[in-house]
Amino acid sequence: MLQQNTADDFLENYLSGAESTDVAKRIAENQAMVGQVTEDWVPPAGPELVENPENKKLPKRTLAAVFIILLLIPITIWVGLTYGGDRKYMLVALCMMFYTMAPFFMVFEGRKPKAREIMVLAVLIAIAVVGRMAFFMVPHFKPVTAIVIIAGVCFGAESGFMVGAMSGFMSNFFFGQGPWTPYQMFSWGIIGFLAGILFRKGMLKAKKSSLCIFGFLATFFIYGGLMDTATPLMFYQGELKLMSFLPYYVSGAPVNLVHAISTVIFLFIAARVMIEKLERIKVKYGLIE
Numbered sequence: 001m002l003q004q005n006t007a008d009d010f011l012e013n014y015l016s017g018a019e020s021t022d023v024a025k026r027i028a029e030n031q032a033m034v035g036q037v038t039e040d041w042v043p044p045a046g047p048e049l050v051e052n053p054e055n056k057k058l059p060k061r062t063l064a065a066v067f068i069i070l071l072l073i074p075i076t077i078w079v080g081l082t083y084g085g086d087r088k089y090m091l092v093a094l095c096m097m098f099y100t101m102a103p104f105f106m107v108f109e110g111r112k113p114k115a116r117e118i119m120v121l122a123v124l125i126a127i128a129v130v131g132r133m134a135f136f137m138v139p140h141f142k143p144v145t146a147i148v149i150i151a152g153v154c155f156g157a158e159s160g161f162m163v164g165a166m167s168g169f170m171s172n173f174f175f176g177q178g179p180w181t182p183y184q185m186f187s188w189g190i191i192g193f194l195a196g197i198l199f200r201k202g203m204l205k206a207k208k209s210s211l212c213i214f215g216f217l218a219t220f221f222i223y224g225g226l227m228d229t230a231t232p233l234m235f236y237q238g239e240l241k242l243m244s245f246l247p248y249y250v251s252g253a254p255v256n257l258v259h260a261i262s263t264v265i266f267l268f269i270a271a272r273v274m275i276e277k278l279e280r281i282k283v284k285y286g287l288i289e
Helices: 004-016 021-040 060-084 089-106 115-134 144-155 157-175 181-200 208-235 246-285
Strands: none
Touching (some): 060 089, 060 157, 115 144, 115 157, 144 157
């Protein structure tokens, strides 16, 4: 698309009847740039949706994010639960929003983030929120986890965590905020973060089969396991013992199974299309990884 000043110059010269070689030159440069981007992008033909990065070493910012996610966030949830009960969940959720943004902005290191780099993640969050709302009539059959996994694979662990956490927080404005919100943010964020790390290390392939297997296991054991563990912490009135959690795991298994199956279905249907589009956008605009 032509820049605004180029279009203005073109219209001015066109309406005045004058010819401008400078305008023609800039138009040719824009067309050449678009053509080069089109030539650089080659859609994958095989089962591999996108190649794993050559540098499999985790950057320092990812290690810092591991510290924030696995230590700082659980401590924040524990403090809110211990000293605030179920009344401080919004404060805990806001703290977690800040924590999710910190690792993400480490991606940019010495430079300012561009609007186009943040916009794509905002769109993914919006898709996850709308997708969760669209299937409200089918309990626990949601596309959120699938979108979070795709975000982690395409844009890295930090972006995957932010998309997961923010999707949980924003969608609960429609489904209801409560003491479960921080746990949902943490659960979805962990899945996106883990997807990004495993993909970078080459342990998760961008194939439908690999993504579906990971999606099923992550949804059933990570999201389901964390939420089943959080339920007695939020609502159990007696003394908590190890056996106190067992009924919640057993009763939550069918729910987690439905959620995991829905993740597999959405990944099987949408993974190739979404990843191909997102990879093309990354190539065209030079977005974050």
